[in-house]
Amino acid sequence: MSGVLVVLEKTPGSAAINRMSFEALAAAQQLADKLSATVTIAVPSGKDFSADGFESKGRTPSAAYLLKHELLEPYTSDTYVLALEQLIKKLSPDYVLFPHTYQVRDFAPALATRFKQVLISDVIAIHDGPVFVRQLLQGKLNADYKHSIPNNEKAPCFVSVQAGSFRADESTTTIKPEIFTPELSAAQIRNKPGERFRESSQTVDLSAAPVIVSVGRGIGEQDNLPIVEELAQALGAELAASRPICDNGWLPMERQVGSSGQTVSPKLYLAVGISGAIQHLVGMKGSKAVIAINKDENAPIFEVADYGVVGDLFEIVPELTKAIRAAKT
Numbered sequence: 142m143s144g145v146l147v148v149l150e151k152t153p154g155s156a157a158i159n160r161m162s163f164e165a166l167a168a169a170q171q172l173a174d175k176l177s178a179t180v181t182i183a184v185p186s187g188k189d190f191s192a193d194g195f196e197s198k199g200r201t202p203s204a205a206y207l208l209k210h211e212l213l214e215p216y217t218s219d220t221y222v223l224a225l226e227q228l229i230k231k232l233s234p235d236y237v238l239f240p241h242t243y244q245v246r247d248f249a250p251a252l253a254t255r256f257k258q259v260l261i262s263d264v265i266a267i268h269d270g271p272v273f274v275r276q277l278l279q280g281k282l283n284a285d286y287k288h289s290i291p292n293n294e295k296a297p298c299f300v301s302v303q304a305g306s307f308r309a310d311e312s313t314t315t316i317k318p319e320i321f322t323p324e325l326s327a328a329q330i331r332n333k334p335g336e337r338f339r340e341s342s343q344t345v346d347l348s349a350a351p352v353i354v355s356v357g358r359g360i361g362e363q364d365n366l367p368i369v370e371e372l373a374q375a376l377g378a379e380l381a382a383s384r385p386i387c388d389n390g391w392l393p394m395e396r397q398v399g400s401s402g403q404t405v406s407p408k409l410y411l412a413v414g415i416s417g418a419i420q421h422l423v424g425m426k427g428s429k430a431v432i433a434i435n436k437d438e439n440a441p442i443f444e445v446a447d448y449g450v451v452g453d454l455f456e457i458v459p460e461l462t463k464a465i466r467a468a469k470t
């Protein structure tokens with residue numbers, strides 16, 4: 142095979158593919174179109190998937206493989222590396238794409254190393270070449286990566302695709318996969334799976350809020366939070382936050398917006414002291430209108446903001462709250 146292999150990830154304990162995988166599939170299709178190449182799908186699974194078929198999105202791929210072995214469940218990086226290494230050696234794809242999930246972050250760098258390659262991770266765009274774009278320094282720089290191997294040796298290029306960067310196709314197709322049974326033995330497994338990491342529980346449903354005031358590390362310390370809480374109250378808005386605020390325990394995890402928090406699409410999203418890292422943007426860029434307050438005029442949040450205020454939040458937010466209260470009386 143010469144083309145693009147995309148490794149899809151299943152939702153644990155079910156026979157469904159997760160949403161980020163379909164975004165990676167959309168990226169794979171875009172890349173294959175640029176190269177006039179084919180797309181092949183691979184799904185590692187223990188028991189949940191069968192050769193009867195599973196649902197995928199977008200165009201029907203030219204081939205689909207179900208890597209099936211009881212040792213692939215529960216997930217371990219050792220079995221995934223061994224199984225995918227065997228499939229890649231059989232297919233010899235030029236590119237191997239993954240969704241940038243926690244699981245992929247765990248095993249894909251080791252898999253790439255088996256082929257003396259690195260993983261180009263967190264890719265947000267693919268240009269002609271192909272050139273893979275990923276962000277550096279909290280989104281302040283975009284860096285371009287091209288795959289090249291010395292001495293014309295052949296090895297695939299391994300790429301993981303950031304959440305929210307490619308739009309998954311909405312049309313559904315049923316895939317009838319070919320079964321690929323990797324050679325695995327229990328003695329090869331060095332990891333002991335623990336309890337699965339759970340994303341933040343969602344007792345606060347931010348996705349239904351029409352107005353959200355979201356606070357970031359620019360607030361400085363927990364004692365300053367009342368400044369934004371008062372703004373949220375004046376606007377009748379839900380309070381949300383970037384990850385460092387929740388990691389610090391200043392606000393509960395369920396108020397986190399972003400790739401490892403909630404995805405929101407309010408009529409108005411007011412970002413206060415938030416830089417606009419890609420992991421935050423993917424959770425809020427569907428908002429109808431975005432207002433950003435940030436003292437750094439080069440902060441990436443301004444790229445998605447409809448209205449930007451460059452300045453000190455400690456001066457602007459209290460004045461804004463006062464003006465909103467006055468307008469309401």
Ligand SMILES: Cc1cc2nc3c(=O)[nH]c(=O)nc-3n(C[C@H](O)[C@H](O)[C@H](O)COP(=O)(O)OP(=O)(O)OC[C@H]3O[C@@H](n4cnc5c(N)ncnc54)[C@H](O)[C@@H]3O)c2cc1C
Pocket residue numbers: 279356357358359360382383384385386397398399400401402403413414415416417418419420421424434435436437440452453454455
């Ligand atoms: C696997 C992974 C998952 C992640 N998931 C998420 C996620 O779900 N959600 C999320 O948000 N992040 C997530 N992150 C973290 C993300 O990469 C960023 O680190 C985070 O979003 C930065 O938060 P911030 O913008 O509040 O802080 P910073 O990047 O530190 O930005 C603070 C901003 O405040 C501004 N500022 C400072 N003082 C003032 C002031 N007085 N007035 C006005 N502006 C001021 C600064 O100019 C700066 O732009 C994740 C990271 C990883 C690796």
